[in-house]
Amino acid sequence: MSYEPPPPPANLPTEIVNTLNESDPEQLRDVATYTEALAEHKEREARLEESTDQEEAEEQPDELPDDVPAKATITIKEINNNRYYYWQWRDGEKVKSKYKGPVDSDG
Known part of the structure; x- marks a missing residue:
């Protein structure tokens, strides 16, 4: 295991990286749990919106x-x-x- 922190994703805004770097391990685990749940929620919403758009196009x-x-x-x-x-x-x-x-x- 390396003694260096992992590099952040290139597309992550600097403000978020700085906030995460200042967080303690418990907060980071909470953030990880929350962001995973939020990503699943947004993906589910996008699928719902896509299926709604398709149904609307078929049934205008x-x-x-x-x-x-x-x-x-x-x-x-x-x-x-x-x-x-x-x-x-x-x-x-x-x-x-x-x-x-x-x-x-x-x-």
């Missing part, structure tokens, strides 16, 4: 009410054995829905 509705954004898609929700259409879209961290109408039993 023709006529939207005034208060429903163009990125909305039509989804079917089942409530008490009845099926209903809803407009659904992402607004920041939330998914919003607006009732459209019942699903016809004819198909």
Whole structure:
């Protein structure tokens, strides 16, 4: 094992490298745990956003009410054995829905 500290990644900002160099081992382990969890969260969010974008491209509705954004898609929700259409879209961290109408039993 070397007595020299490991070199930081080239793309890591100097301010972060300096802060890490000033941290004690316990803080560094906490940072490592946090950054790993944060990276997984951001990757998961990116995959979700990508799949949402693909679904929106495949399922773009023709006529939207005034208060429903163009990125909305039509989804079917089942409530008490009845099926209903809803407009659904992402607004920041939330998914919003607006009732459209019942699903016809004819198909």
